[in-house]
Amino acid sequence: MSQNIIEENKINEVEKNEHSIQQLQNISNSSIIDTQIPILMYHHISENPEKWNYSTISPLKFKEDMLYLKVLNYNTINFLDYINFEQNGIPLPENPIIITFDDGYLSNYKYVYPILKQLDMKATISIVGWSVGRKYHKDGATPIKEHFTWEQAKEMYDSGVIDIQHHTFDLHNSGDDITCGKGIDKMTDENIQDYRQRITGDIVKLKNLIEKKVGNEVIVFTYPYGIYNDISEELIKELGFKVSLTVEDGVSDFSNGLYLLKRINMSHYEPSVKLMKKILRLDRRNEQVPFEDIKNQRERIRKLEQLLELQVD
Numbered sequence: 001m002s003q004n005i006i007e008e009n010k011i012n013e014v015e016k017n018e019h020s021i022q023q024l025q026n027i028s029n030s031s032i033i034d035t036q037i038p039i040l041m042y043h044h045i046s047e048n049p050e051k052w053n054y055s056t057i058s059p060l061k062f063k064e065d066m067l068y069l070k071v072l073n074y075n076t077i078n079f080l081d082y083i084n085f086e087q088n089g090i091p092l093p094e095n096p097i098i099i100t101f102d103d104g105y106l107s108n109y110k111y112v113y114p115i116l117k118q119l120d121m122k123a124t125i126s127i128v129g130w131s132v133g134r135k136y137h138k139d140g141a142t143p144i145k146e147h148f149t150w151e152q153a154k155e156m157y158d159s160g161v162i163d164i165q166h167h168t169f170d171l172h173n174s175g176d177d178i179t180c181g182k183g184i185d186k187m188t189d190e191n192i193q194d195y196r197q198r199i200t201g202d203i204v205k206l207k208n209l210i211e212k213k214v215g216n217e218v219i220v221f222t223y224p225y226g227i228y229n230d231i232s233e234e235l236i237k238e239l240g241f242k243v244s245l246t247v248e249d250g251v252s253d254f255s256n257g258l259y260l261l262k263r264i265n266m267s268h269y270e271p272s273v274k275l276m277k278k279i280l281r282l283d284r285r286n287e288q289v290p291f292e293d294i295k296n297q298r299e300r301i302r303k304l305e306q307l308l309e310l311q312v313d
């Protein structure tokens, strides 16, 4: 063997090693879970177009959103799934996403639950304690949006589709009434000790109620109006909550902790296609949203359903 050939072999060997190192790196990179997980925020579903706004959407739009998530290969998880991944190494599906509903409206039971069940997806609903099962305000006369009952909450939870979580027992107030602050905020004339006692009492009350009536572990605290402060964060941690949710727009990196997580509001004013583009962009996925050129919603839904049937086969 001439010197040249020996040199060349050496170079090949080095290149081969470099190549296999590169391959190893590719494998380990792809097995690192992306902990930047989108959380979607919904509230109410209504068939009445006059009600559609930032927090109320049509059943059809919700269905379109869900079909799109499926087609884009998103897999819904709940917060406990993530905690089980982080603490016990239980693997997460690819492209995990979390769907949340606030307030506990009957429309969630009526429209959301069947659609999710049909599509094998899941969601977390944060309920307000006092209004469970009610369609009138505390005065018994002023109509409010109807809320699902404890029995319906339990049925949804037992199905494995819905996780029931905490949106305060009775701190979901606008602040117009001087007898209570806005959301979890401290009232102006209230001292710190009274404040701590008041919100602790409220939070413990609903936590115990959910655990008794529904039977699931309460670990997620959803701040009414997204209002929070240092004291409330300290208290919910002391009370065993592992997650807190705000209404701040965006996607949080779960590896930085599960408190004060951002969410993406799924408003009526933004069509499903636009929201999917936003989710993909925030999730750093450079992909196209199919059927965006189809103007008719029912036609898009039909196409999405066709596509999903093809994928299932």
Ligand SMILES: [Zn+2]
Residues within 6 Å of the ligand: 102, 103, 167, 172, 224, 225
């Ligand atoms: Zn709310």
